[in-house]
Amino acid sequence: MDNKSLSHTRWKCQYHVVFIPKYRKKVLYGKLKVDVREILSILCRYKNVEIVAGAVCDDHVHLSVAIPPKISISDFMGYLKGKSTLMLYDRHPELQSKWDKAFWARGYYVETIGNITDEAVQKYIKEQAEDSRKEDSRGAAL
Template sequence: MANKSYSLAHTKWMCKYHIVFTPKYRRKEIYNQVRKDLIEIFKRLCKYKGVEIIEGHMMPDHVHMLVAIPPKIAVSTFMGYLKGKSSLMIFEKHAGLKYKYGNR
């Protein structure tokens, strides 16, 4: 796994990033059904962008991910995409969360 390199048109690359992020105010909402849905949403969104999830752990109040992001995508751009789209998809699927934690 450590020697696996990826390639674009004229480059070979191996860019792996350990990313940790939390919900707003470190609320402990990442468990049970929301956790299962988040795992599927993260997999789908990473697949859309061509990002490989090497390893991931979901704690009650934060998420650890080891991802291989292509050099053509900035890490901050990818994280903005991942957090923004996943929150919209979670609020769409679990409407009660938006009313509980929404516009305050």
């Protein structure tokens, strides 16, 4: 990924983030998985955040994102998890009664991407997605 620019700034701020549904419930499959993917994409576009790679697994989400330096990672994650919860509850109101107001767990994992290559992170995320697909297919066979 090339450096991006704001009016007086050149930047490359890339992060690998992982977050989970509350209680690490394995609910991210089927229509909900598709909706989570779409909602996260929409919300990132609103904030001019580029999704370099991503995977929605049964019980967690991996994103490799390039976030402009004017947005802190904690502000972005609060926005992403908060707004996506509201949008998910609009599309799936039956979920709200299970976990009250929160869909996502409170915390998240984040690391800056600088000491490893973009390709290494994308490969890891791809492997996570493939593992999740294997689990989906095993579950469907039962």
